[in-house]
Amino acid sequence: MDKYIDAHIHLDKYSNIELEKMFHELPFQLSLVTVSSDLASCKRNLALAEIYSFVKPAFGFHPEQVLPSDHEISELFSWIKIHIEQMAAVGEVGLPYYLRSEGRKQLGGYIELLEEFIKLAKKWDKPIALHAIYDDAPIVCNLLEKHSIKKAHFHWFKGDSAAASRLIANGYYISFTPDIVYEKEIQDLVRDYPLDKLMAETDGPWEFEGPFKNKPTHPAMMAHSISALAELKELAFSSALKKLYNNTKSFYNID
Incomplete structure (x- = not known):
């Protein structure tokens, strides 16, 4: 049976009934890296990982939302440190590109929070799953380079050739979603990106266009x-499938 790994999905956003149906329908062997958006999300992803051995949870705070309070940040980090052994990666973390496009201009607090997550990934030698696209990618690269982070995954990356070249030079991974089927921007990016630094994801339950x-x-x-x-x-x-599977398995230390 073919083996797949979904490198970035939000399983916590699916209902139990939806998950049971999803897993029952699978025509292949699957592992999933499920990323978290906040503390409640972390807890649900951990619970799912305890039920399904093929679910690998990442813990973090999604940047496309209002920053948590100091108390909430402290509570989140305390919880993560307790569950560090069950954590496959730090994520999803990054910078709020879309929030800023809606008129929110301040980045400071988001950069500070991201740097704390980067320090955690460094301390515990964990991969980090990043939300950092377009103009935010160089800012995040600065932080990763500052802390000598090697295992960085820019999920559903979008950016210009200069940003892509910097990611490649640093050995960072990117992943593509089903929009590779119909988006020229993604096709051009992936065509030029090294195969050994690519992974496949769905970012579910995000919905897609085209044939989907x-x-x-x-x-x-x-x-x-x-x-x-x-x-x-x-x-x-078959060659592409095997290469992506091995890339993701190695990056996320999946058994």
């Missing part, structure tokens, strides 16, 4: 994504 319009986001969509990648890289599907 009005369809619930499901890990099975990765078969379409990887087929698109194989065509872009002029590879056999």
Whole structure:
């Protein structure tokens, strides 16, 4: 049976019924890296990992929301440190690109919080899953370089060639979603990015356009994504699938 790893999904946002249906329908062997958005999200992802051995939880605070209070930050970090052994990675963390596009201009507190997560990843030798696109990518690179972080994953990365070149030079990974099937921007980026630094994700339950319009986001969509990648890289599907699986398994230390 083929083996897949969804490198970035929000399992906590699916209901138990949706998850049972999703896992029952799978036509392949699957592992999932489920990222967290806040403390409640961390707790649900940990609970899911205790039920499903193929679920690997990442703990963090999604940046596209109002910053937590000092008390909430302290509570979150205290909880993470208690559960550090169960944590596959730090994530999802980063900077609020979309919030700022809606008129929120202040980055300071978000940068400070991100740096604390980076320090945690460094201290505990954990991979870090990042939300950092376009103009935010160089800012995040500065922080990663400052703390000599090697295992960084820029999920659903979008950015110009200069930013992509910097990520490549640092050995950072990026992942692509099902929009590789219909988005030229993503196709061009992935075509030029080293194969050994790529992973596949769904970012579910985020919904997609093109052939996936009005369809619930499901890990099975990765078969379409990887087929698109194989065509872009002029590879056999089986070779692309195996390479992405091994990349993700190694990056996230998945058994």
